[in-house]
Structure formats: structure tokens, C-alpha cells
Amino acid sequence: MAIFSVYVVNKAGGLIYQLDHYVPRSDTEKTFSFPLDLVLRPRDERVVVAFGQRDGIRGIKFVVLADPRQAGIDSLLRKIYEIYSDFALKNPFYSLEMPIRCELFDQNLKLALEVAEKAGSFGPGS
Numbered sequence: 001m002a003i004f005s006v007y008v009v010n011k012a013g014g015l016i017y018q019l020d021h022y023v024p025r026s027d028t029e030k031t032f033s034f035p036l037d038l039v040l041r042p043r044d045e046r047v048v049v050a051f052g053q054r055d056g057i058r059g060i061k062f063v064v065l066a067d068p069r070q071a072g073i074d075s076l077l078r079k080i081y082e083i084y085s086d087f088a089l090k091n092p093f094y095s096l097e098m099p100i101r102c103e104l105f106d107q108n109l110k111l112a113l114e115v116a117e118k119a120g121s122f123g124p125g126s
Contacts, residue, residue, distance in 0.1 A: 003113050004065040006080065010097045011059030017100040021113050060084075076116045083108045 008017035062080050066073055087105040088094050094102060 002067045003070060003076070003117055004067075005063075006109065006113070007063040007065075008084065008100060009061040009063065012097065014097070016060075016098065017105075019106075019109060019113075021110070070117070072116055072119070076112065079112045079116070080109065083112060 003021050005021060006017070006019045007015060010016050062077055062084070064073060064077060064080070066076075083105060084100075087108055088100050088102050089096075091102050091104075094100065
């Protein structure tokens with residue numbers, strides 16, 4: 001199971017954060033346009049991607065591209081929402097709708113992705 005990428009899109013449709021967490025061995029073309037029409041061209045009929053999205057604070061969208069066998073994507077999206085609330089919004093130097101450049105956000109997001117890949121889901125206390 002794998003989580004490939006995480007995107008945060010502001011309400012105007014601009015990409016404010018991108019993390020490529022897992023790079024698959026075969027190259028896959030990714031094409032994005034507003035409102036996020038997803039086009040994937042699999043190679044050797046091996047790459048299948050689940051598309052998860054969650055509306056967040058004031059129209060901000062959290063998007064996770066993951067293997068469809070990956071369990072707990074909804075829980076992961078809620079956890080990303082919490083991380084965004086705790087580390088980006090509470091940062092006095094961050095302005096809404098601007099790109100997210102916060103080291104604590106990066107670290108906690110990567111940790112949450114690792115936990116999600118190993119455990120498959122988040123419990124109520126995580």
C-alpha cells in the first residue's frame with residue numbers, strides 16, 4: 001500500500017502545498033487543471049490510484065492520491081486537516097491563501113503519512 005501525493009488547494013483553485021511522498025518505479029503522467037480533472041495513464045496495467053478529497057477550512061481542499069488498497073484515507077484526510085489547523089493556521093507568519101512554508105507542518109505531515117502507511121488508519125486518539 002502506498003500514499004503517492006498530498007495536495008492542498010486554496011478556494012481560488014491555486015496549489016498552496018504539494019508533497020510527493022512516494023515515487024513509483026514506473027513513470028506516470030499527471031495532468032491537473034481546475035477543478036482538478038485527474039488524468040492518469042497507467043503502465044503495464046499496474047498503477048491504480050484512489051482519489052480522496054476533503055473540503056476544509058473556508059474552501060481549502062485537501063487531496064490525497066493513494067493506492068486504492070490503502071485503508072484509512074478518510075481518517076488520514078481528517079488528520080491532515082488537524083495538522084493544517086495546528087501548525088499552519090496557528091503560525092503567526094502564515095496568511096490564508098498563501099503557500100504553506102512551515103517546517104512543523106512538513107514534519108508532522110510526513111509523520112502522519114508514515115503512520116498511515118504502516119497502520120492503515122488513525123484511531124480516535126492519534
